[in-house]
Amino acid sequence: MENCIVKNLALKNKSDPNQQSNEAGFASTKAGDHPRKSMTWDIKARGEPFLWGLGGALVLGILMIVGFVVLIIYNGFLTFFPKPIDRVSLRNGSVVAGELSRSEIYRPGPELLASLSEETRREIADRGGLVRRDLYRTGNFDLYNEDFRWVSDYEIAEISVPTDIFFVERIEWGPFIGTIRSVDLNGKILEGDSLTLSALRDAQRKAANRLASLHDIERNQIGAINHYMEKGRLKIRKEELTHGKESPEYRRALEEFKVESDKLDARYLELSKEATAIKERDAKYTMTLADIGGREKTIKLSEIVRYYPANSLTFPEKIRVYLSRWWEFLTQEPREANAEGGVMPAIFGTFCMTVLMALAVAPFGVMAALYLREYAKQGRLVSLVRICVNNLAGVPSIVYGVFGLGFFAYILGGSIDELFFPERLPTPTFGTGGLLWASLTLALLTVPVVIVATEEALAAVPQSMREGSLACGASKWQTIKYIVLPRAMPGIMTGLILAMARGAGEVAPLMLIGVVKMAPELPIDQFSRISTWTAVSCTSVFIFLTLDSSLGTRKLPSPWFTRPLFSLSP
Numbered sequence: 252m253e254n255c256i257v258k259n260l261a262l263k264n265k266s267d268p269n270q271q272s273n274e275a276g277f278a279s280t281k282a283g284d285h286p287r288k289s290m291t292w293d294i295k296a297r298g299e300p301f302l303w304g305l306g307g308a309l310v311l312g313i314l315m316i317v318g319f320v321v322l323i324i325y326n327g328f329l330t331f332f333p334k335p336i337d338r339v340s341l342r343n344g345s346v347v348a349g350e351l352s353r354s355e356i357y358r359p360g361p362e363l364l365a366s367l368s369e370e371t372r373r374e375i376a377d378r379g380g381l382v383r384r385d386l387y388r389t390g391n392f393d394l395y396n397e398d399f400r401w402v403s404d405y406e407i408a409e410i411s412v413p414t415d416i417f418f419v420e421r422i423e424w425g426p427f428i429g430t431i432r433s434v435d436l437n438g439k440i441l442e443g444d445s446l447t448l449s450a451l452r453d454a455q456r457k458a459a460n461r462l463a464s465l466h467d468i469e470r471n472q473i474g475a476i477n478h479y480m481e482k483g484r485l486k487i488r489k490e491e492l493t494h495g496k497e498s499p500e501y502r503r504a505l506e507e508f509k510v511e512s513d514k515l516d517a518r519y520l521e522l523s524k525e526a527t528a529i530k531e532r533d534a535k536y537t538m539t540l541a542d543i544g545g546r547e548k549t550i551k552l553s554e555i556v557r558y559y560p561a562n563s564l565t566f567p568e569k570i571r572v573y574l575s576r577w578w579e580f581l582t583q584e585p586r587e588a589n590a591e592g593g594v595m596p597a598i599f600g601t602f603c604m605t606v607l608m609a610l611a612v613a614p615f616g617v618m619a620a621l622y623l624r625e626y627a628k629q630g631r632l633v634s635l636v637r638i639c640v641n642n643l644a645g646v647p648s649i650v651y652g653v654f655g656l657g658f659f660a661y662i663l664g665g666s667i668d669e670l671f672f673p674e675r676l677p678t679p680t681f682g683t684g685g686l687l688w689a690s691l692t693l694a695l696l697t698v699p700v701v702i703v704a705t706e707e708a709l710a711a712v713p714q715s716m717r718e719g720s721l722a723c724g725a726s727k728w729q730t731i732k733y734i735v736l737p738r739a740m741p742g743i744m745t746g747l748i749l750a751m752a753r754g755a756g757e758v759a760p761l762m763l764i765g766v767v768k769m770a771p772e773l774p775i776d777q778f779s780r781i782s783t784w785t786a787v788s789c790t791s792v793f794i795f796l797t798l799d800s801s802l803g804t805r806k807l808p809s810p811w812f813t814r815p816l817f818s819l820s821p
Contacts, residue, residue: 333569335351337349339402340411345544348542349387352399359380374405385404386399390418391427392425420557429542432547434539438535455558457536473519473523487501581594608750608751609747616700619640620702649763659691664679664680700749704745712734712735
């Protein structure tokens with residue numbers, strides 16, 4: 252029995268080398284031989300430098316983005332805030348008045364120093380040869396031929412802030428900075444104590460209404476007459492091309508045009524007289540302004556956009572001016588060659604272009620991704636197609652712009668003009684750049700984004716769900732419609748949103764096929780109810796599709812069979 256126990260212990264010690272090493276280490280410890288620990292630490296093996304480096308890079312990137320956004324917000328939101336107007340008296344006896352735009356430090360050159368007095372040169376030398384100068388927005392371009400002026404600190408004798416100075420924003424020639432001498436209200440002169448801000452505000456409001464009436468007559472009513480005159484001329488041209496000048500159809504169209512043109516000419520004379528009367532009456536309401544040097548300028552009240560005493564505004568009045576400028580910027584048309592006014596036509600055009608692009612790219616991109624992922628047999632050809640789609644996403648946008656200009660505008664648009672609008676030639680209708688061709692060009696640009704995002708969303712749906720649907724008797728299309736697409740819809744919408752963001756931010760294609768130098772009006776046809784109704788319907792379809800995909804509804808209300816609730820045309 253004892254021999255068996257000894258043999259088992261011996262076998263256990265042989266089979267457990269860790270225990271033997273522990274016992275040996277314990278024995279050596281008892282003997283006074285302590286093990287020495289390694290004092291070196293391999294940092295690379297643990298990954299801490301890479302972790303701290305990546306974290307620091309991430310924090311630096313976030314700080315740069317936040318700083319850039321704060322800089323944009325600071326410079327953008329304070330642009331429309333009314334600033335005080337300084338009256339700067341110079342040492343040479345002249346006076347400058349304007350808003351302080353910015354300041355900088357510079358080192359004057361030898362030629363400039365040579366033209367200064369000895370005392371001024373000593374002052375500059377005491378400051379280390381550096382000079383501070385301020386940029387003032389002086390306005391009054393029609394008097395000075397410049398809007399801004401630099402003033403160095405050695406030129407300044409005194410700076411004051413007068414309370415009677417006004418900042419007057421005009422339709423033409425930019426702002427006017429000066430004082431109001433008098434106001435002529437059809438022979439009634441307001442000056443001195445009789446010139447109150449309330450009376451001036453009421454007169455300016457009436458002048459703005461007269462200007463709106465004049466614009467309505469000249470743009471809408473006379474514009475409609477010109478539209479119908481051109482429509483009749485094109486009808487005659489079409490009959491000439493179709494049947495010839497000797498045909499009865501041509502003579503009938505010519506007689507109808509003569510009758511209609513007589514009515515339109517009579518209406519045009521009436522509107523011209525009405526517009527002339529408004530102009531003559533409007534010319535009797537004027538304001539006489541004087542700049543800081545005393546030079547006078549008389550303008551019509553209808554030419555004034557807004558005015559305010561820049562140095563005597565309370566904080567609520569400053570906020571009111573600030574909000575009115577933002578409202579004008581977002582809702583009004585541009586003026587002064589896009590240097591003043593608003594950007595509403597550009598915003599509306601970008602929105603319409605983006606909606607049309609989304610309506611074009613969404614079905615084709617989703618269908619292409621469905622075919623590649625669900626129907627196509629995976630092989631070399633499908634892999635090659637995917638490679639080509641991914642490469643299309645890296646093609647420079649200017650290439651798409653050249654392609655859109657050549658294919659859509661010149662080839663497709665030119666063919667449409669020859670087939671359906673020969674009477675308008677050589678003036679192109681579809682054979683030039685426009686909103687439709689720009690939208691289709693951007694759809695080609697962004698379709699790879701939609702295809703890749705949709706494929707990733709479809710691949711994220713588990714295969715077991717497809718197999719379960721097919722096992723229950725559903726067809727391939729039923730499985731895709733009721734199982735795959737609803738679960739892949741968030742990823743599809745994400746790809747569509749990214750495509751819209753990229754398309755709305757592209758500039759190179761629009762420079763060739765969709766951009767205009769000036770956008771003074773909305774890109775709609777105010778004389779055609781069909782085109783306006785179609786634009787509203789397309790927008791409604793896009794909104795309903797977005798709501799349907801996000802809320803999970805199945806029944807889609809169609810705006811194609813009902814008139815819209817509102818119309819942009821008269």
